[in-house]
Amino acid sequence: MLSRTERTSALQWLGKQLFNREDPAAFFDPLLERINPMWVQQYTPARVERIEDETADTKTFVLKPAKRWDGFKAGQHVNICIDIDGVRRNRTFSLSSAPAQWHSNGMVTLTIKRLPGGLVTNWMHDNLKPGATIGLGEAFGDFLIPEAGEPLLYIAGGSGITPVLSQLETLAAANYEAPVTLLYFVRTQADIIAAQKLYELRQNWDTLTLNIIATNESETPRFLKDVDLDEVSGIEQRRCYLCGPKGLMDLATALLTQRGISEERMHSTFFAAPKAALDTDALGGEVRFSTSDIRVSSEGDAPLLDIAEAAKLSPRYGCRMGICHQCSCKKTSGTVVNRLTGKSSGPGEENIQLCVSVPQGPVTVEL
Amino acid sequence: MKQMNEAQLNELEKDLNAIRDEVLADLGERDANYIRRVVRLHRALEVGGRVMMPFGFIPPVFVAATAMLGVSKIIENMEIGHNVMHGQYDWMNDPSLHSQTYEWDTVCTGDSWRLTHNYEHHTYTNIIGKDRDYGYALLRLSDDEKWRPAHSLQFINYILLSVFFQWGVGLHELEFERIRRGEISLKEKLPFLKGFFRKGGRQAFKDYVFFPLITFPVAPIVLAGNIGANLIRNLWSSTVIFCGHFTQDAETFTEEECEGESKGHWYLRQLTGSSNFSGNRFVHLLSGHLSYQMEHHVFPDLPAHRYPEISEKVQAVCKKHGIHYNTGSFARQYGTVLKRILSYSLPDRLREKWTALPQSA
Ligand code: FES
Numbered sequence: 152m153l154s155r156t157e158r159t160s161a162l163q164w165l166g167k168q169l170f171n172r173e174d175p176a177a178f179f180d181p182l183l184e185r186i187n188p189m190w191v192q193q194y195t196p197a198r199v200e201r202i203e204d205e206t207a208d209t210k211t212f213v214l215k216p217a218k219r220w221d222g223f224k225a226g227q228h229v230n231i232c233i234d235i236d237g238v239r240r241n242r243t244f245s246l247s248s249a250p251a252q253w254h255s256n257g258m259v260t261l262t263i264k265r266l267p268g269g270l271v272t273n274w275m276h277d278n279l280k281p282g283a284t285i286g287l288g289e290a291f292g293d294f295l296i297p298e299a300g301e302p303l304l305y306i307a308g309g310s311g312i313t314p315v316l317s318q319l320e321t322l323a324a325a326n327y328e329a330p331v332t333l334l335y336f337v338r339t340q341a342d343i344i345a346a347q348k349l350y351e352l353r354q355n356w357d358t359l360t361l362n363i364i365a366t367n368e369s370e371t372p373r374f375l376k377d378v379d380l381d382e383v384s385g386i387e388q389r390r391c392y393l394c395g396p397k398g399l400m401d402l403a404t405a406l407l408t409q410r411g412i413s414e415e416r417m418h419s420t421f422f423a424a425p426k427a428a429l430d431t432d433a434l435g436g437e438v439r440f441s442t443s444d445i446r447v448s449s450e451g452d453a454p455l456l457d458i459a460e461a462a463k464l465s466p467r468y469g470c471r472m473g474i475c476h477q478c479s480c481k482k483t484s485g486t487v488v489n490r491l492t493g494k495s496s497g498p499g500e501e502n503i504q505l506c507v508s509v510p511q512g513p514v515t516v517e518l
Numbered sequence: 519m520k521q522m523n524e525a526q527l528n529e530l531e532k533d534l535n536a537i538r539d540e541v542l543a544d545l546g547e548r549d550a551n552y553i554r555r556v557v558r559l560h561r562a563l564e565v566g567g568r569v570m571m572p573f574g575f576i577p578p579v580f581v582a583a584t585a586m587l588g589v590s591k592i593i594e595n596m597e598i599g600h601n602v603m604h605g606q607y608d609w610m611n612d613p614s615l616h617s618q619t620y621e622w623d624t625v626c627t628g629d630s631w632r633l634t635h636n637y638e639h640h641t642y643t644n645i646i647g648k649d650r651d652y653g654y655a656l657l658r659l660s661d662d663e664k665w666r667p668a669h670s671l672q673f674i675n676y677i678l679l680s681v682f683f684q685w686g687v688g689l690h691e692l693e694f695e696r697i698r699r700g701e702i703s704l705k706e707k708l709p710f711l712k713g714f715f716r717k718g719g720r721q722a723f724k725d726y727v728f729f730p731l732i733t734f735p736v737a738p739i740v741l742a743g744n745i746g747a748n749l750i751r752n753l754w755s756s757t758v759i760f761c762g763h764f765t766q767d768a769e770t771f772t773e774e775e776c777e778g779e780s781k782g783h784w785y786l787r788q789l790t791g792s793s794n795f796s797g798n799r800f801v802h803l804l805s806g807h808l809s810y811q812m813e814h815h816v817f818p819d820l821p822a823h824r825y826p827e828i829s830e831k832v833q834a835v836c837k838k839h840g841i842h843y844n845t846g847s848f849a850r851q852y853g854t855v856l857k858r859i860l861s862y863s864l865p866d867r868l869r870e871k872w873t874a875l876p877q878s879a
Binding site: 165169172179180181182234240442444467468518 | 545546547548549550551554557558561562565605608609610611612613614616617618621622623632637720723724728
């Protein structure tokens, strides 16, 4: 008897013979979509069940992914895809619900803030209605809760609270016994996301210390200060989780480092393309897109994705910040610098992410 | 080619760019809905044809199933495959409609097509010696090439090319004529041949082995229907493609006159080297809108279903610049193609005599 994997690879081989594509099942999508949008194979469809208001500019979207979705761990994110005016847009959001909820009723939530000028977030707020389906990718990310019962410190800002919500809920359900502190920075009291859930957690779970700090309610903005950290008992022993705007994360990293907390005990996740300091002298060079036979020169100030788009190519992309790998593409020669890590690649053939790779000398990319 | 000075060419370039920019700015849901509807139509026809084929022992069902499968292949090759691979729908960011990864239902691999068609043919359109699509290195279609006795039988070659068109297109990149002349070795073409055999094998397996086998008791019927469907597709697509550049008024160019040409000059060459034919919506759909070959050559990456509306503007531009807008009924245009193939099979002296005769067509 064929094992399951053998069977699927045999089926895949046959599918490729018959439909000339890597995802043979998706050949039928155009028809399936008409019958039931939840049957689409090309991505995992998720139906919007409910939409709840959190604050004036933040909503929670309750989704029911198709059964075959693999699930997630607290703190992970997903790519979603939505067609807006004919264009498929991919974006990355973190899941704000706990995995336990997905196991019990098959629902997950995304808590999304309108970004000023943000195409997708605004469209979701204005146009997405219950009953619609959106595409969901598999969850990914290593912003995960610790295995051992260590004391924890969360520093979150604004909508950076979303992965933290998922983690806190998971910890509370497991009756996590070590002390957990959340420092949550919001602009004003009205901007607290999931306020009710947070208060409930504090009520029912004694090891949680909740400190919500409004940054913009006084004359001068009130940012994270050393005293906030002084109040956290036994801070040196805590494992720290940071999520929020870059300014807050940088500040928190600096303050925690001063207290001797090692990099290894700090976990962060971010939602803006970080521009790691690059040694700009060494950057730039001729870029050759070999499939389309286009050559352009690069000053070293833009990632390959932007360079390709400026050259009228349309490579696939998703998050544009180095996490979804939608933009992965084969580099056949030359080296690139990864903007996230600041590290140089090897000189040979390898897969790189266009959106965070900056040419370092002449580069050839299969595009 | 019509002579235009540099200023006129710049003006032409500006006029055509303006049309292009206008369409680009307007791309959106309408175009996405269109191509998705066509894809749905293709899937429905293919599934329908395949399901009905085993019942082909009932003659009308056989005809219907074969026609459905044939039309489904035509739509997939012409309106979907060809246009998607030109990048007409890349802006949709839908991986199943992406130019660099699309693989179509024909022997020619997507990669080979992107090279020989999108790059070579669309860059060097109708330049004798550089555009290998001109006559497919098989037919003599202009007096740029000297007559050889073998050319007198070229109508037979033409028929064979049409019947086996998908294999011809699939082998195009082999550059057999250059191998024969010893300019390149067969060994250089091994990577290409590997891809060709893999894709060709897959296509043959599907239509001539797999589907007949799983319907074993009626295998001969299914086999015959599948052969018929491929034949329908081959004849139609070769005919459409021949009407694109080999009609009476479609011009050819020499390498010298195109050396270092400007964008305006390139535009002019695309317009004068291509030809359209008229027809109803169905004809346009089934030809992948190559019935608007001139528009397609000027704007190969704009969604093809836009060509009818673009055509009005292109006609106005042609009129303004005194460029012949080469169109006519399908029968008329195809007639001139056949005449061209036949007349160039004759030695020059005979051909001149023949064309000097009063023609009724
Ligand atoms: S676009 Fe997401 S990793 Fe590059």
